[in-house]
Amino acid sequence: MNYEDVTFDCFMSLESKERKKILNDPELLKHPVKNNLKQSRYDHSLSVAETARDLALFHHVDPEKAYIAGLLHDVCKGFEKSDPALLEDYLNFYDPDKLNGLTGAYHAWAAPYYLKEKTGFHDKDILNAIYNHTICRSKDRLSLILYIADKREPLRGIIDDIIKIARKDLYRAYKILGWDVERYIKEVKNERFIENRL
């Protein structure tokens, strides 16, 4: 089997044992992620995965779950440009209240439904973290880790103390980042938050 060619669109046509094998092996799971994203977004995803794994090790969170959450968190990001109607379709069907929320978070809210439908992936902790990675309304450690890793992975080139703070205190780092994100959305985008539950 040539794993390099696997895409999310063809995933369900694979034999069940192959599907399980891919979903349980981050190295194999990289292939459909890569095939779903442009190169720069894929590089960002790998960098988020590594940053999330590093933070997980400081907070007794399963490092492999953190890595997979990072790897998968932006699987729907490309649809913002290529097929925005697809994101709206997922939300309209599964989570219609979210269509009143920030459009920049549609890719995060749609991703768990997309992944479940396309691959049968069903790890609740990881899906919840992905759902909350743009606007975090979940206080579990994996969600905080992914939220922070997404905003401070090294390829973003932002030099500050957030990762250092997060290694000691995830919630403190989340609050600092959250103020920035909320201010940006309210003042610059003039959009509003809505509650966030998967």
Ligand SMILES: [Fe+2]
């Ligand atoms: Fe991201």
